[in-house]
Amino acid sequence: MPVYVRGKERILHLHVPRTGGKSIRRMLKNSGWELEPAEGKKMNGSLSYQHQLVSEWTTWGEFDLTFAVVRDPYARIESEARRNGKLKSDFFMWVKKMIRSKMWKRNTHDGHFIPQHRYLNDEVSILRFEDGFKSVNNSLREKGIIQKYKRAVWAKDADIHTPNLQKEFENSWLEPPAWEDDSKTLQEFNKIYDEDFRLAGYTKK
Numbered sequence: 001m002p003v004y005v006r007g008k009e010r011i012l013h014l015h016v017p018r019t020g021g022k023s024i025r026r027m028l029k030n031s032g033w034e035l036e037p038a039e040g041k042k043m044n045g046s047l048s049y050q051h052q053l054v055s056e057w058t059t060w061g062e063f064d065l066t067f068a069v070v071r072d073p074y075a076r077i078e079s080e081a082r083r084n085g086k087l088k089s090d091f092f093m094w095v096k097k098m099i100r101s102k103m104w105k106r107n108t109h110d111g112h113f114i115p116q117h118r119y120l121n122d123e124v125s126i127l128r129f130e131d132g133f134k135s136v137n138n139s140l141r142e143k144g145i146i147q148k149y150k151r152a153v154w155a156k157d158a159d160i161h162t163p164n165l166q167k168e169f170e171n172s173w174l175e176p177p178a179w180e181d182d183s184k185t186l187q188e189f190n191k192i193y194d195e196d197f198r199l200a201g202y203t204k205k
Contacts, residue, residue, distance in 0.1 A: 002050050003036035003060060004028055010036070011145060012057060014068035014119050015050045017112040018079040019129050020136075020154045024069065027137065031146040046107035053107075053114070054121050065143060069136060070116050071129040072202045073193040078176060080112050091177045092185055099188050117195040128200050129154070179205045 004011050013028070015021040038049040042059045071079075077095065086094050098104065103113040111119075120126070125143075127136045133154045140146045179186045190197070190204050197204055 004033040005036050006033045009064050010062070012063045012066040014057070014066065014124060016068055016070060016116045016119050017051060017110065018076045018083070019069040019071045020133065021050065023133060023154050027146055044107055047111050051111040053118050058121070065125065065145060066123055067125040067127060068120055069127045069129050070199050073196045074179065074205070088177055092182045095185055095189065099185070099192065104192050115193050115196050117199060126200055
């Protein structure tokens with residue numbers, strides 16, 4: 001989630017899972033921001049410090065800026081599948097399991113399935129993952145949060161849990177899943193993440 005401090009300045013990066021949080025953390029660190037400890041803060045014990053929800057972080061005091069990067073709901077769940085080493089051929093079975101077990105409703109898996117809007121409120125400055133790392137960089141630089149940062153792209157998603165399947169895995173994701181091929185799963189997914197599509201003008205399939 002975490003809170004960062006630099007001198008008398010204090011900001012909050014709402015780290016929605018699978019939205020480039022590692023890249024943001026590096027960028028802030030390189031601009032002199034230090035992580036404020038989690039001790040003494042109201043916390044949901046099922047979630048890590050970086051993934052706390054709006055019900056928790058709104059009790060943490062005042063901030064000079066509160067911002068979040070959001071991501072197209074389809075791309076976000078596909079990124080989570082890749083992180084878990086799921087082949088594209090397994091994708092829809094995996095999504096169905098997520099829907100049936102209501103992972104999106106419960107604070108399990110450190111919030112990786114929780115809809116993005118549950119992290120945010122109207123005070124949050126929203127940036128779009130799809131606009132690119134350079135765009136996010138420029139937006140934060142204009143607000144005086146960061147200095148010029150050389151990196152131009154998001155960090156590569158390399159945390160795959162099944163290295164023996166690496167080659168097959170990479171080949172299987174050359175193209176995104178064809179959501180239209182499983183209309184029932186698509187409808188259920190769209191309903192669960194409906195508000196996330198409206199966060200930043202994302203289009204439903």
